[in-house]
Amino acid sequence: MKGEIIAIGDELTSGRIFNTTSGFAARHLFDAGYEIYAMHTIGDTPELIGEALRRAINRVDFVIVTGGLGTTDDDLTNEAVSVALNRPTMPNLEILSQIRSHLNKISGNPVSPLEKLAWLPKGAEALNPKSRMAGYQLVHDSKPVFFLPGIPSQMEHLMLEYVLPRLTIWYSDPTREVRQKMLRVFNMNEIDVNEKIAALKLDHSVKIGYYPVFPELHITLTTRGKNSDECDILITQTANAITSSLGNVIYGQNQETLEIIVGRLLTEKKMTIAVAESCTGGLVSHRLTKVPGSSAYYLGGVTSYANSMKSRFLGIKTELLQKHGAVSKEIAEAMAKGILASSGADLSLSITGIAGPDGGTAEKPIGTVYMGLAAADKTYVQLHHFEGTREQIQEISAGTGLDMVRRYLLNLI
């Protein structure tokens, strides 16, 4: 089964916004066993939209169109579809009544440009009329055509929740199986990982992909076959072989982030954590608290950017700061011990370093980062030298700190 993807928007053809939705759709369609014949990106020009759509419907089995479904004057997709496929727009009554009752509630004024969202080409079936997301399906020349918003979060949601399940039913093929697994690596580079995996001489029917997602590396394993059990066994065997070879640089699988893994380990061990950050400026706390339910193990943190904050909140003596400087083994240790004591947590992490672009010296260049980890019985300090922009040094420092906590909880430190 072949499909085409058409992304619409002047912001894309001017290069101002990167088109991420087409790649997202392509990856998920590929994983589900479909082939992408072509992907197109065009501006907000109705004739061009119509032409691309008609050509796609003629040559492939399904089409996905993203963008141009909003309420503003530059949203022209429905108009273009209406003309190209000879389907006059008409109001979808369910969406219209949703909009009117929403408007009534918030403003008492039941007339608004929002109503544009309800006017769809004839035959359109809204994907989720109860939500505030635009998005519908047409069947034209017996082929399904999906129209999705250009906003990545909405597009991705509708793609996963509606488009893929509907395509599966439409083109059900019980003999096509596809399995994919992702292994998440922290602290080993692509070349070393590639070399170790190449030495394993793995079954060629599992396709291996390497995706550096700074500062991590994600390895994907993909296999296709007629037999579901065989696919499962093949993927599991391959994942096991790679895991044996790479060891504990693999920290998680699929959607498991470092903060999810750390949260799970803390929960299992019934431990709480607190954080004292300097150069990462709250990023470790932000990542930990992204996880739903993190309040069960994360007590809180201090972002002690100024030295006065280090003294006041972490009890660090001014003399110690003057003697060693804020970026030092001694201060990292004192920060970790300080937040452990004042928070009452079971475990603490501290990070102090120089993220740049200013503040580097010959002795302590930009990228010098100390990390401390304190528990009731022991304290650890590590020195790292990172490279990159300010944001990259902040990102890799936060990741390395979370990985240090993971390693401590797994007795790997």
Added chain:
Amino acid sequence: MKGEIIAIGDELTSGRIFNTTSGFAARHLFDAGYEIYAMHTIGDTPELIGEALRRAINRVDFVIVTGGLGTTDDDLTNEAVSVALNRPTMPNLEILSQIRSHLNKISGNPVSPLEKLAWLPKGAEALNPKSRMAGYQLVHDSKPVFFLPGIPSQMEHLMLEYVLPRLTIWYSDPTREVRQKMLRVFNMNEIDVNEKIAALKLDHSVKIGYYPVFPELHITLTTRGKNSDECDILITQTANAITSSLGNVIYGQNQETLEIIVGRLLTEKKMTIAVAESCTGGLVSHRLTKVPGSSAYYLGGVTSYANSMKSRFLGIKTELLQKHGAVSKEIAEAMAKGILASSGADLSLSITGIAGPDGGTAEKPIGTVYMGLAAADKTYVQLHHFEGTREQIQEISAGTGLDMVRRYLLNLI
């Protein structure tokens, strides 16, 4: 002058690799005053490559093709070009002799798959025959067609060093100018902004685009013309008219983020800030410290997730927490006052709320967020009701907090 961009490769249509080269080309072409009619991504299929190429040459003034120029079996671009444009491949003698002398030096064996790089469609002019980068130009139907490698670093180098300069000469048009400006909006939705702008009856030669980038809205103004000064005046007049109409919901222009604007205002007023966060879990501190030089005005923050942290670090009495609950006007105020006093900053921001997915009640549903702002002489508290996922509520809360600081510093509160 209009162009099309064709990217070739199965790794792109499977979504395994993100296509970044087309966006790169589009941005630079747009900035140089060209218009992109369409961008296509297709797999390693010669018929499809040929068809896309012929169609593009027919309808636009220049074409850029990337990918499929390498030495492996799946590199099929030259073969496809040869057939589609009826130009038999023949060896480029300069490239061939380069390859042979290189091979002689490294292996003594002058026959290799590398020689495939020298066989180009008739009429091809190598862009940089002395380099090891593939890449050439054809002139077909009097239009320039550029073929570039798919490897982003090589493609980008050849694009900047050869394609753009050659296009400038080919279509030399000293009268073509393009200007763009972006206005960044916080706290006004797309529909209201659109309505206000539509009512202005602006000059139609400035194209207006609306891009929601959660939780913000970005408005782009683009104009093209023959006269550089006229373009500048037109863009400035339009931006001024929109700014007069929308007022202070426009917080910045182009690349100015909220944290950059807040940092600039604090620097101008020689003020320092400290932050006490609960439901945003460090995100405000993280955003403030993304800005280089933020240590000059950001003293630090406390992420007081657990109530014990609110007491210990912010001096909030247990009775107050028990009486009003952590998510309340009183606690938001106490947090802001607490961090102001303990940090010694001139200004403080506090955020306490329910980000979900658990913790909501009938009285205080998920999305209930209180924000406090304290200065030496005055304290402000705001109540917000946000909607969305945990991450969205955290994002919009952090943005609203930063905007509250901006408004205070501009005397808009």
